[in-house]
Amino acid sequence: MARFESLLDACGGTPLVGLPRLSPVVPEGAPPVRLWAKLEDRNPTGSIKDRAALFMVREAEESGHLRPGDTILEPTSGNTGIALAMVAKLRGYRLVCVMPENVSAERTQMLRMYGAEIIFSPAAGGSNQAVATAKQIAAEHPDWKMLFQYGNPANARAHFETTGPELLHDLPTITHFVAGLGTTGTLMGTGRFLKEKVEGIQIVAAEPRYGELVYGLRNIDEGYVPELYDASVLDRRFSVGTRDAVLRTRQLVDVEGIFAGFSSGAILHAALAVAHEAVKAGKRADVAFVIADGGWKYLSTGAYGGTLNDAEEALDGQLWA
Amino acid sequence: MAIEVRVPTILRSYTGGAKVVEGAGDSLTALIDDLDAKHNGLKGRLITPEGNLHRFVNIYVNDEDVRFLGALDAKLNDGDSITILPAVAGGALGFAAAAALLGV
Numbered sequence: 461m462a463r464f465e466s467l468l469d470a471c472g473g474t475p476l477v478g479l480p481r482l483s484p485v486v487p488e489g490a491p492p493v494r495l496w497a498k499l500e501d502r503n504p505t506g507s508i509k510d511r512a513a514l515f516m517v518r519e520a521e522e523s524g525h526l527r528p529g530d531t532i533l534e535p536t537s538g539n540t541g542i543a544l545a546m547v548a549k550l551r552g553y554r555l556v557c558v559m560p561e562n563v564s565a566e567r568t569q570m571l572r573m574y575g576a577e578i579i580f581s582p583a584a585g586g587s588n589q590a591v592a593t594a595k596q597i598a599a600e601h602p603d604w605k606m607l608f609q610y611g612n613p614a615n616a617r618a619h620f621e622t623t624g625p626e627l628l629h630d631l632p633t634i635t636h637f638v639a640g641l642g643t644t645g646t647l648m649g650t651g652r653f654l655k656e657k658v659e660g661i662q663i664v665a666a667e668p669r670y671g672e673l674v675y676g677l678r679n680i681d682e683g684y685v686p687e688l689y690d691a692s693v694l695d696r697r698f699s700v701g702t703r704d705a706v707l708r709t710r711q712l713v714d715v716e717g718i719f720a721g722f723s724s725g726a727i728l729h730a731a732l733a734v735a736h737e738a739v740k741a742g743k744r745a746d747v748a749f750v751i752a753d754g755g756w757k758y759l760s761t762g763a764y765g766g767t768l769n770d771a772e773e774a775l776d777g778q779l780w781a
Numbered sequence: 782m783a784i785e786v787r788v789p790t791i792l793r794s795y796t797g798g799a800k801v802v803e804g805a806g807d808s809l810t811a812l813i814d815d816l817d818a819k820h821n822g823l824k825g826r827l828i829t830p831e832g833n834l835h836r837f838v839n840i841y842v843n844d845e846d847v848r849f850l851g852a853l854d855a856k857l858n859d860g861d862s863i864t865i866l867p868a869v870a871g872g873a874l875g876f877a878a879a880a881a882l883l884g885v
Contacts, residue, residue, distance in 0.1 A: 667846075669866070672790055680791060680826055683837025683868040697846035699839070699864060 467504045468550055471514050472622045474502045476630040476748065481715045484732070484739045491744035493735050495728075496631055497718060498623070499751050505539075505546045505574070507753035508623075512645050513543035515618035516607040517551055526605055528552050533597070533604040535559065538567040539753055540609050540643075545574035556604065558597065566757040609643045611687030619649025627748055628657055635738075638731040638749035640723045641665040641697065644689040646750060651693040665697040666730035668705065668723060671776035698733065700726035706763055706771045708732070709755070713764075721753040722763070722775065784812060786863040795823040804863075809840065809847055809855045812863070827865070828853075837868045 464470040479495040486493055500508035520526040531554040534544055541557040548555040557571055561580040571578055579597060598604075609615050623646065627634060637654055639646045644665075651663035702722075709725030712718040731749040738745035755764065763771035783803040788796050796802050802820065806812035817824035827838050833853075834840065840847045841864040847855045857863075 665846075669864070680835060680837050680867055685836065685868050691848060694849065696849050699841045699844050699846065699866070701844075 466550065468514060468547065471504055471510045473626065475499050476627065477718075479716050479718075482711065482728070482732070484735050486739050490739070490742055493738045493743075493745040494747065495731055495735055496634075496746065496748045497712075497716075497751050498627065498748060499718075501720065501751055501754035503543075505542050505570075506756070507539040507543060508646060508750060509539040509543040510546070511618040511622055512609060512612075512615040512643075513540060513547045515614040515621075516609065516612050517544070517547045517553075519612075519614035519617075520605070520607060521551070526553065530554070531556060531601070531604045533558065533601070533606050534609065536609070538571075538757070541576060541578075542567065542570050542574060544607070545571055545576040549575050565760050570757065609645065610684075613688070615643055615645035616649035616652070616688050619646050620653045621649075624650040624653025624657075628654065631746055631748055633744075633746045634658060634661060634748050635743075635745045636662045636664055636731070636734050636747040638664040638666060638727055638734065638747060640727050640750065640752055641667040642686075642723075644686050648688050648690060648693050655693065662695045662734065663693055664730055664734055665694050666727040667697060667699050668726050669699045669701045671702065696730075696734070698730040700729045702775050703768055703772050704729045706768060706775065710764065712751075713755070718751060719755045720751045721755050721758050724751045724753070727752070783859065784857055784861050784863055786812070786816065787865065789866055791867060792823065792826055792865065795820045795826070805859075807857055808853070809842075809851075809857060810853045812857055813853075839866045839868050840864070841866070 476496050476498050479497055483495045484493050503510035517526065526532070529552065532544065532548055533556045534541060535558045536544070538559065541555070541559065545555050545557075555576040556579060557576050558579045558581055559568075561582060568578055627637065627650065634654065637650060639650065641647060647663060647665055654661050655663065705722045705726035707725070708728040709720055709722050712720050712725060712728060718724075727749050731747050735745060735747050738747075758764075761771075761774050763774045783805055786802050786804050788800060788802060793799065797820075802816065804812045804816045804819070806815050813824050813827055827835055827840070829835055834848065842850060842855060842857065843862055844864070847853075850856075
C-alpha cells in the first residue's frame, strides 16, 4: 500500500532487502546462508522507534493516562524522543525529553525541530547527579506524564503486532532474528511473536559496548536492567565494541549501499557471527537483522571516514546506539 | 597461556587500578575463584551470597554473554577473552533518571 491518511498511518511496513554481497559464501552444494536487512530507517522519523512511540501514545490515550494538552516527560538518548516528538505534535501533546548531554548534535537539533523541549543530564558526574536532576523535575511537575519506554509493555507489543508479522510474511524461511538491545522492546516483541510461529528460530541480541565513561557508575548496585527484559526470549547475546560497530557500518554502505547508524553496524556484526557459524555447520540460514536508523544523525561524529582508530576515538564517551 | 579479563572502572579498586588482569580456570567459577585469590574481594562483587551471578553484572566470553553459555558453569579455554561490565543497557544516566522519576 502506498497511500495513507496521515504520516502516523505510514508507520511500519518497511522493506526487507537481501544482502547478496555481505552474505557469507558457502561451499558448492552446501545449503544457502543469507542475510536480510529490515530497513527501519524508512519509518516516518527515520528510525525503528516510531513503532514504539505510536503504540505507547495510542495505548496511553485508550487507557486515559494521556489527555489532550498533556505534557509527556521521557528519558531518551535520542530516537525515541524524536519519534515521540512527531507523534506528540500530531496528537496534540507537549514533550519534554531528559537526555544525557553526550549524544550527537543532530539528535538535539531534530528534537527541537519537532517541537520537543530538552533537559540535559550531565555526561560526567555520575548517575547520582542525574537521579537528583530527575527527582527535582518530577517534584516540580507532578502532572507531567511518563510513557517510560523501558517498562512499557506497549513498546514490546508494537513489535509483537507489527515487526514480527511483517518479517514472517516477507521471510517465511527465517532462521535467525538479530536486533539491538536497549529498551529490549524490539527483541522482546518480535522475538516472542517469531518463537510462537517458527520452530527453532534463534533470537539474537547485539548490545553496544560503549567507552568507559558510560559505565562510570559508582556502585554495581546502581546498574539497571529494563523491566521489559525477559532473558528467556533470547538465545544469544553479543557485546559489540565501537570498533566492530564502525567497521560493519562502513561495510554496509561500501558493499551494499545501505547508509546506517552505528547501532546497525553492531547488529550486522552479530548477524555475521551467526551466519558464519551456520556456514561452518553446513546448515541453511536466513538471518534477518534490523537497520535501526540511517546514518544522517551521526555524520558530525566524523566516524564514517578516516582510520578506524580515529573513528573509535571520536565515538568514545558517546551513546552511539 | 592464560585468560585475559577486562575489569570495569568501578571494580578496579580490587585490581590495584589495573584495567586488564590475567586469570586461569576451565570454567567461569574456577576463573572467578582464581581471580579472587589474586584480588581479594572481587568475587563478592560478581557473585551473590546465594551463589548466582549478580543481577547488575554482565560477563562476556569472547564478546558473548555467559548467561547464554551456561552462566557460572560456562567452559573456558586458554586464550579466551573475558569482559566484565556493569549492566547499564546503553546509557546509565538516562536509566538512572528514569528510575528516579518512577520512584524506584
